[in-house]
Amino acid sequence: MFAYLAKRVIQAIAVMFVISLIAFAIQGNxxxxxxxxxxxxxxxxxxxxxxxxxxxxxxxxxxxxxxxGNALQGDLGTSYFFKEPALDVIxxxxxxxxxxxxxxxLIIIGFSVPLGVYTAIKPDSILSRIIMGLSIVGISIPVxxxxxxxxxxxxxxxxxxPSYGRGDTVHVWGYWQTNFATADGWxxxxxxxxxxxxxxxxxxxxxxxAEMMEVLQSEYVKYAKAKGINPWRIYFVHALKNTxxxxxxxxxxxxxxxxxxxxxxxxxxxxxxxxxMFLEAVNRVDTPLIVAYLIVVxxxxxxxxxxxxxxxxxxxxxVNIARMGA
Amino acid sequence: MTKFVRSLAAAAVVAMAPVAYAETxxxxxxxxxxxxLDPHEQLSGGTLQLSHMVFDPLVRWTQDLQFEPRLAESWExxxxxxxxxxxxSGVTFxxxxxxTANDVDWTFDRLxxxxxxxxIFAPFTDVEVVDDMTFDLxxxxxxxxVLHTATYIFPMDSAFYTGTTDDGKDKAEVVKHxxxxxxxxxxxxGPFVVSEREQGVRVVFDRFDGYWDADAGNVDKIVLxxxxxxxxxxxxxxxxxxxxxxPVPPTDLKRVEEAEGVDLITMPGTRIITFQMNQNRVEAxxxxxxxxxxxxxxxxxxxxxxxxxxxxxxxxxxxPAGYLGYDExxxxxxxxxxxKALMAEAGYADGFxxxxxxxxxxxxxxxxxxQAVASMLAQINIKVDLQTMPKAQYWPxxxxxxxxxxxxxxxxxxxxxxxxxxxxxxxxxxxxxxxQYNSGNYCNEEADALMDAxxxxxxxxKRAELLQKLEGILYEEAAFIPLHWQNLAWGSKxxxxxxxxxxxxNFPYFGDLVVETGS
Numbered sequence: 001m002f003a004y005l006a007k008r009v010i011q012a013i014a015v016m017f018v019i020s021l022i023a024f025a026i027q028g029n030x031x032x033x034x035x036x037x038x039x040x041x042x043x044x045x046x047x048x049x050x051x052x053x054x055x056x057x058x059x060x061x062x063x064x065x066x067x068x069g070n071a072l073q074g075d076l077g078t079s080y081f082f083k084e085p086a087l088d089v090i091x092x093x094x095x096x097x098x099x100x101x102x103x104x105x106l107i108i109i110g111f112s113v114p115l116g117v118y119t120a121i122k123p124d125s126i127l128s129r130i131i132m133g134l135s136i137v138g139i140s141i142p143v144x145x146x147x148x149x150x151x152x153x154x155x156x157x158x159x160x161x162p163s164y165g166r167g168d169t170v171h172v173w174g175y176w177q178t179n180f181a182t183a184d185g186w187x188x189x190x191x192x193x194x195x196x197x198x199x200x201x202x203x204x205x206x207x208x209x210a211e212m213m214e215v216l217q218s219e220y221v222k223y224a225k226a227k228g229i230n231p232w233r234i235y236f237v238h239a240l241k242n243t244x245x246x247x248x249x250x251x252x253x254x255x256x257x258x259x260x261x262x263x264x265x266x267x268x269x270x271x272x273x274x275x276x277m278f279l280e281a282v283n284r285v286d287t288p289l290i291v292a293y294l295i296v297v298x299x300x301x302x303x304x305x306x307x308x309x310x311x312x313x314x315x316x317x318x319v320n321i322a323r324m325g326a
Numbered sequence: 327m328t329k330f331v332r333s334l335a336a337a338a339v340v341a342m343a344p345v346a347y348a349e350t351x352x353x354x355x356x357x358x359x360x361x362x363l364d365p366h367e368q369l370s371g372g373t374l375q376l377s378h379m380v381f382d383p384l385v386r387w388t389q390d391l392q393f394e395p396r397l398a399e400s401w402e403x404x405x406x407x408x409x410x411x412x413x414x415s416g417v418t419f420x421x422x423x424x425x426t427a428n429d430v431d432w433t434f435d436r437l438x439x440x441x442x443x444x445x446i447f448a449p450f451t452d453v454e455v456v457d458d459m460t461f462d463l464x465x466x467x468x469x470x471x472v473l474h475t476a477t478y479i480f481p482m483d484s485a486f487y488t489g490t491t492d493d494g495k496d497k498a499e500v501v502k503h504x505x506x507x508x509x510x511x512x513x514x515x516g517p518f519v520v521s522e523r524e525q526g527v528r529v530v531f532d533r534f535d536g537y538w539d540a541d542a543g544n545v546d547k548i549v550l551x552x553x554x555x556x557x558x559x560x561x562x563x564x565x566x567x568x569x570x571x572x573p574v575p576p577t578d579l580k581r582v583e584e585a586e587g588v589d590l591i592t593m594p595g596t597r598i599i600t601f602q603m604n605q606n607r608v609e610a611x612x613x614x615x616x617x618x619x620x621x622x623x624x625x626x627x628x629x630x631x632x633x634x635x636x637x638x639x640x641x642x643x644x645x646p647a648g649y650l651g652y653d654e655x656x657x658x659x660x661x662x663x664x665x666k667a668l669m670a671e672a673g674y675a676d677g678f679x680x681x682x683x684x685x686x687x688x689x690x691x692x693x694x695x696x697q698a699v700a701s702m703l704a705q706i707n708i709k710v711d712l713q714t715m716p717k718a719q720y721w722p723x724x725x726x727x728x729x730x731x732x733x734x735x736x737x738x739x740x741x742x743x744x745x746x747x748x749x750x751x752x753x754x755x756x757x758x759x760x761x762q763y764n765s766g767n768y769c770n771e772e773a774d775a776l777m778d779a780x781x782x783x784x785x786x787x788k789r790a791e792l793l794q795k796l797e798g799i800l801y802e803e804a805a806f807i808p809l810h811w812q813n814l815a816w817g818s819k820x821x822x823x824x825x826x827x828x829x830x831x832n833f834p835y836f837g838d839l840v841v842e843t844g845s
Contacts, residue, residue: 031718032725037502039369039442041739041749043759044725046441050502081361082525083505148557155565163561164355164553270553272527280526280554283687285718 116208677707
């Protein structure tokens with residue numbers, strides 16, 4: 001177990017090193033940060049002076065070594081726009097994003113399991129066909145379109161939900177402000193969560209359905225049926241448990257992908273999380289913030305995958321974590 | 327007295343208190359929030375919008391582009407290079423310090439140090455304090471734009487910004503990319519104080535109790551939220567989540583106009599959208615007939631009508647109506663036959679191939695406009711290889727003059743015609759910064775001489791004549807392709823009287839906003 005974790009930590013450092021190198025290599029092509037920092041009539045001379053001050057005229061290697069040296073001491077640079085350490089800016093925005101991902105995950109888990117199991121048990125019923133049809137639609141509509149449609153239907157036409165932002169939040173701890181403590185907060189998080197879930201939910205319904213149908217054909221399910229066990233017990237206890245392994249694997253990877261999808265959802269809903277912040281940073285060529293974001297997201301990927309591996313061992317005792325460390 | 331009686335008594339006191347104090351809050355959504363609280367850090371629309379809320383200028387523009395006294399009560403020219411200003415008395419800063427001429431002097435010195443503002447203040451040499459309420463603004467040479475520039479002087483609280491912070495930094499310093507005192511703390515004379523600010527999320531403004539212009543407006547609180555996405559900003563207004571938005575995107579103008587309980591306010595803007603033809607890269611562009619042919623081939627009225635959906639004013643020159651250089655005799659040119667004839671006359675009947683670049687997220691519909699212009703040029707056999715890109719990549723390309731035709735929009739910081747020529751069409755000269763954005767390399771010494779003469783002429787009528795002559799030359803020689811001035815649009819909840827506080831400069835004067843409270 002310990003060897004496994006140690007190996008993972010080393011992997012994580014390597015991954016983040018590669019990400020930082022790539023992020024650093026592309027930043028030269030993102031544009032000129034000076035444009036967003038100075039007014040239109042500022043002379044070229046003053047611009048060059050500022051570039052010197054920011055160290056933008058140094059060679060790639062010099063810039064990277066300076067960055068890497070600071071990064072080892074926990075300093076990922078200072079955002080041009082926020083004028084604060086990039087890591088602080090991201091950590092302040094992280095809770096909003098994680099709450100949104102959490103909200104979407106609740107929706108996905110809450111709906112995908114019953115829908116997936118139902119469509120597997122009764123594949124030919126009308127309701128199953130409707131669910132499968134809708135899932136195709138859901139998977140094909142881009143997130144930002146779903147989001148804008150929902151705003152126009154539920155905020156503008158019906159006025160049921162607020163159209164943007166986080167609303168009333170309650171301070172929990174550190175930078176963490178939560179949406180889940182007030183009615184207003186709940187109202188604000190519902191639409192963005194549904195929008196974010198709209199891509200993943202159909203995927204999971206289809207995945208659970210496919211796995212479930214396979215398991216239902218297996219010998220032990222037939223035997224259980226023959227034995228006269230309550231069908232619901234067979235479906236939800238015996239069969240479902242064995243469909244979960246692939247679902248967890250895909251789920252772990254998808255949580256990372258969902259963090260990426262928050263870029264679109266947060267932008268449309270003006271959700272003050274780090275996805276929206278990233279898109280803004282790209283527009284403003286706020287390179288320190290872009291690099292820091294990519295490193296943090298890389299870190300989140302590594303952590304979720306590690307957790308998935310650990311859960312794997314709990315669900316399936318034949319997987320030996322200790323041996324994975326060897 | 328028991329606890330119960332005490333609380334009864336307290337309740338009675340509360341009940342008897344005048345009930346007039348119902349707070350009027352206005353929720354505003356812009357596409358971006360101010361980058362800093364320091365009014366001198368960056369010269370941008372966002373900074374000036376903030377300055378008009380938290381500070382007051384010496385003078386400001388009215389809706390019809392006249393000067394209106396604010397902190398300067400009156401002014402007079404006492405010699406060729408000196409304007410004497412008298413300050414309004416009884417004005418206090420948010421900190422409680424009174425406003426004096428020393429604050430103006432201090433602010434002027436700080437402006438001269440700011441990278442973004444020192445260009446505008448280059449013709450000015452000094453502020454001389456005469457007495458507490460009087461000061462002289464001095465220029466090196468006779469200068470016609472003294473009042474224009476005074477709209478940029480928002481006196482700062484010199485006592486508040488003097489000294490050092492806990493970590494030993496000078497409170498007065500102007501820092502572009504750092505955590506300076508002035509970027510996080512503010513004390514002005516303006517109608518609002520900043521009571522809460524989370525960058526990129528929201529800014530809360532509360533009415534300043536000691537505001538000198540006490541009967542100006544009735545808004546107690548403004549909550550400014552940046553909403554980047556156009557559809558979301560419009561939805562927030564339509565659903566009643568915010569009261570005032572800017573800008574309204576052209577695609578939603580009709581929707582906002584027709585929606586109930588919401589008003590659309592539009593106004594011709596002052597930003598001209600143009601194309602420049604690079605004479606150093608393309609030999610043919612050195613020929614005025616070719617440039618003119620291009621101008622004749624581009625249907626700018628069609629672009630305004632179809633692409634901008636009427637949300638623009640068709641232009642034939644750089645200066646918009648209301649500027650001294652504006653000459654209504656200059657009409658937009660569009661005539662395909664004439665264009666073809668001019669091309670033939672110049673020996674390019676068979677046309678040629680060029681490259682073109684335009685941004686795709688800087689101006690309203692910029693990429694679509696570029697596509698339209700490219701296809702219009704195909705009709706006179708100019709084959710265009712068009713590339714559009716985000717502004718972050720476009721500006722470095724523009725600095726390199728990376729294509730034969732490049733798009734540029736310009737708003738004159740001085741609200742004056744000469745500024746267009748200085749940056750866009752004057753002979754490029756790194757020494758004095760002329761032609762910094764002249765990617766066409768157009769150069770006409772007569773035009774430059776007219777600009778210099780206008781900048782030394784203080785008589786408005788003579789100046790207008792010089793500047794109009796200048797615009798006439800640029801038009802005759804087709805120095806650039808003018809397309810249109812982008813209109814401005816705001817959306818507001820009905821009954822807010824928001825139309826009273828907006829202007830072509832896009833600095834809504836929220837301090838003057840009178841919201842109907844319904845009583």
